[in-house]
Structures are given as C-alpha cells and as structure tokens.
Amino acid sequence: MLHVGINGFGTIGKRVADAVRVQPDMTVAGVSKRSPNFEATIADDRGYDLYAAGEDGRVPFDAAGLDTAGTVHDLVEVSDVVVDTTPGGVGASNAEIYEDHDTPAIFQGGEDPDVADVSFVARANYDAAVGADSARVVSCNTTGLSRLFAPLEETYGIEKARVTLVRRGGDPGQTSRGPINDTLPDPVEIPSHHGPDVKTVFPDLDIDTMGMKVPTTQMHTHSVNVTLESTPSAEAVRELLGRESRLFLIPETLGIDGAGKLKEYTRDAGRPRGDVWENCIWAESVTVEDNDLYLFQAIHQEADVVPENIDAVRALSERTASARQSIDRTNDALGVGRGLVEHEGNAPRSTADD
C-alpha cells in the first residue's frame, strides 16, 4: 500500500486526495492546509489527517476546533510519495523539503518545467517518469492537448498544430477573477505559454498556440487545427480518438452544446463534484480538409489532471509494470469513462480486465 501525502488541499489537492482514496494500491497519508477554511472541514470530514502548513502552524486550526497531526515536514515523513498541489510557484519552494526527506514528489503545471525530472502525461510519456525522483503533471490545457496529440502523432504524424485556447476566466469559486463581460486575448503575445509547455512532453512537435480569456467558469474550450502528415477520413479520426480511454467523443444525439450541459451530464451520472476527467470532443466537429484536421474540445480545468497525478504516483514509485496497467487501474477505480454513453464510432473502452 502506497502512502501518498498531499501538500495543499485546494482545487486540485482535494480531488487528488479523493482519487487516491479509491485506488486499491494507495492510501492517503495526510493532507496539508494553510488555513481552516471550508476545505479543511471537508478534509476533517473525510477523515484525512490534517497537517498545518501556514506560518501560524496549528493555532488557527485549534481555534476552529480542527485537530492537526503536525507540520508539512511531518506529513512528508509519513509519505512514500508526496503530491504537491500548492499554488503555482509555491511548489518549487517546497522541493527542498522533499529532497531532504528523499521522498519522490509530484508537482503541478503551475511550476516551471525545471522543478522536476520530467513533465508528465500518462498517455504520452509514462515510462520517462518510472523511477524518477520527481515529475511535473502538466497543466490542464497541456494535458488535454497531449492526450489528443499522442494518438494523432503515432497514427498519422503531425506536421504542425495550431490551437486557440478559449480559457475560462476563473474557477467557480474564484470570485475575484474576471472578466465579467469581455473577451481578452490573454496573453496578447503569440505564442501563449501552452505551445512551449506541450513541447516539454513532445519536444519535436511544431505547435503555435493563442490564448484568450472569457467570462465563464466551467471549462476551457480548445479550437484545434492539426495539419497531419497523412490524410485520414474524419470517420477514421473519430474511431481512433474514440478508442482512447481519456477522450470522450460527445455523440451529436446527446444535444450537448457547451460546458454547461456537459457538466450537468456528469453530475447526473453521479460523478464526484460532477468532475469531467476526460477531454470532451464534439464528434461532429471532427473535420478533415485536405490534411488539416479540425475539432473542438472542452477541458475541465479542475479535473483532467487528477487521473494523471495518480498515474504519476505509480510511475515514480515503480509499483506498476506498464503505463497501460496504471491507466486502466486509475480509470477503473476513479470511474473515468463511466456514465458516459459511447459515440457510435467508439470502440469499447479499455478496462483493467482487458
């Protein structure tokens, strides 16, 4: 049983902890939190050992009537692997702690790539992280693009990719972020950081990205163009993508026109927090003009990296024989693909049994 510590219990951390909890080969060693806010009460309710990460230590937790088990150092001490889900930039300053304890560590995409030995997406480069001291699970957008590019590159070859990322302004709980009624080129300069970030996973990929920000909180939406090195039919591309366990091809018959209905669908399906772990690709948007492939996909910024973090834990700890084994185990335990109807072009989804 792997004891996994989660340093930070915000948007990503709480999801990773809950995902660890349902894995057959992992247990939550504990979670850290700076302040006793509503998420701390959730950690307490779940029965996770709570470690105080703020400057005032356990004082504010005592005041809030929440028991703590120690400091972040104590958390690392009881962990076989640590997943650092602190805010972007903070993770790098924690790296020394993990090194001091000789504990493998996983960082998030908000950190610079050099924080870790490898930038990680399970479908693309699981093996590169096997046995490494640290891995950086790339951002939600980079994860979404990498999952898509992996089968396209393997099957058709990618000459060049051009993506416009229409990003949600903030998460549902981030009430101080904007815009309220505007569309912002963000950043105005091209390329956005997403293209270079994808290259941390696919070093040889030719990709240009443009970022925008809009007044939604639900999901990112990518407008994707991939100039392929061959010219498959749109139907062949749909079948290829439909065979990927972390890509969901939205059948036209579902009548899902945007992120709102997508998340209503996953809430209806009983997903925890209504999370959408899969890239959601509108099946009828998959279009091939000459060798230009186009499609739209929606990415749940709070959720798609969660199964990747689980796979990264297995890769660093060398407990699983292959990427496929880990991905299938994560999917099966978490419920990736579950509750979603299959697009008619989709082959049966892989499971831990096949």
Next chain:
Amino acid sequence: MLHVGINGFGTIGKRVADAVRVQPDMTVAGVSKRSPNFEATIADDRGYDLYAAGEDGRVPFDAAGLDTAGTVHDLVEVSDVVVDTTPGGVGASNAEIYEDHDTPAIFQGGEDPDVADVSFVARANYDAAVGADSARVVSCNTTGLSRLFAPLEETYGIEKARVTLVRRGGDPGQTSRGPINDTLPDPVEIPSHHGPDVKTVFPDLDIDTMGMKVPTTQMHTHSVNVTLESTPSAEAVRELLGRESRLFLIPETLGIDGAGKLKEYTRDAGRPRGDVWENCIWAESVTVEDNDLYLFQAIHQEADVVPENIDAVRALSERTASARQSIDRTNDALGVGRGLVEHEGNAPRSTADD
C-alpha cells in the same frame, strides 16, 4: 444630393442613417420602423421622416404620438437608393419592392448572397458594385476578415487562412440571448458559415473557419492564422496593416486588454454611440512563425459595416470616381480613424485631402 432611404431602424439602420446624415453628398430620405419603440423616438428626435412598416401601419405610431410619412412603398418612392437593414431573411422578401420601383438596394450580411448582384466590402471589391442594381454588405465578421485579407493577399499572397471567431453572445440590447456562463462551439460543425461567406468576396481564397459563442455583448474577437506565400517580418506586416485606414493597430502602450477598454476609449474619444468602425488589431499580437502569420483582432458587430454601407450607396449610384475617393470621403465625414492614436508602425492615415 443622394436621397437615401433606410428600411429598418434597428442596430444597423439607425447607425447607417446617422452616417448618411453627415456625408456631404447624401441626405436621409426617411427611415422605416415596425413599432414605435425607443428607437422610433430617436428617429423622430433626429428629424428623420418616419415610415410605418408594420402590419398595423401608422396605428401604433398614432397611438404613441409619432407622426408618420407613409408606408415602405412611399419611402422607396422618395429614395434614390435604399439601404435595407431589416432582420436577416426579411430583406430578401423586400427585394421585390425595390425592383418594382427600379431603386438600387443594399442588403445586409444576414441575407443569402444571391439576394444581390454582389457581396461587398469597399476595400476588397468596390468596383464590382459600381452601377449594379443591388449589393449585399457582408456581415460584420466577414467585413472584418476581408479588410484584413485584402492587403495581405495583395502584398504577400495567401496560401491558406484559418480563423477561430469567438463571437459575442448577443448585442448589449439583446437581453434574451445567451449564454450567461458558457463557451459554445457554434456551430459545432466545421467550417462555420464565415469561411464560405468570405469566399463571396474572395472566391479563390482557401479558408477554414471555426465559430464559438461566449457570454459577452461587446465585440467579436478573431484568432487569426494566415499562412502566407512569402515570409515578411512581423514589423513589415504591422507597417502594412497600419497603412490601412479601417484597420487600427492598438499600440501596446495604451494598455487596452479587451473590448471593454477599447470601447471605453472610443467613448472617451467622443465617437457616436462609442462605435468602433475599424478592425482593432493588437499590435504586439502580430507574429510571424515561418510563413504563418498570427494576430488577434476585435470587431464591433454593431458598427464596422456602417462605413461599408455608405460606400455601397456611392458605388451603386455611380456618383464617385473611385473606391479610394469614396472610402476617404466616408472616413472623413464619419470620423473613421479619428481620436485613435497612431501605432508607431503606422503610416499617416489617408484622408479626403491626400
């Protein structure tokens, strides 16, 4: 003096009427309206003769205490040229009226291309409309793309264009349109109608477009990729575009990050309604990677076609010698380019005097 009738006095019609009013060679023959709403009181206040277009004729106007001068037939009778600004699809049903009166007519981009002899953008194909019986001023988005493509095609050649149009959900007054908090691929199918519509102006252009809809009301934002037939520097492209009188290169120093500040700027500058008649291109977004040009531009959906309608009036009526003469006269009378600082790469804007 050209007597210009405006059939319809909504978002576009009221702007076209006000633009006609300030031209030295045109006068407003009258405007039509179906109901005596707030815009009818504006027409009355401006002193435009009001013609009743609804099924109940003048009755509702009488009840509202607004004088009417007759029906749409009467309006066409007193007009040398009619600009039809009725809702999309209604214009086509009015075509017979204009033909019966042998009156040249201008339609808007919401109509099918076959409603008129020519689909029109002054910078691209003014001469094609000279002396024609009818012209269709293409939609705001198609106008914005055509103004951009014309100098690029002439100077560098266009191998292929790929554009993602992130469209405002509705205009500020369209309170029943959505989305409120979502990003919609719209249409989900690729290409959106914009690519084929641009081809009504540039028949040989290779272009794929993807449309989206977001919860803003202010402007459309285009994420543009143009694969050129040559490889200019970004600075050369900025200089080329800066010389175009209906393209505004937003200097980075202005600190304008989106449509909100753009329109605040034009309101501060004293523009009528704060209208933005120009394509607004973020100067620092202009990027060339190999022969791929990228940029972001914002398009004010209520305003950019207004100067085009004025030029179309002149083209149909054959009153002006050249496209350049008409464009300069329209710009000068309306104030296109006025109140906007020049980007350092911009050459002096053309005026009626040069």
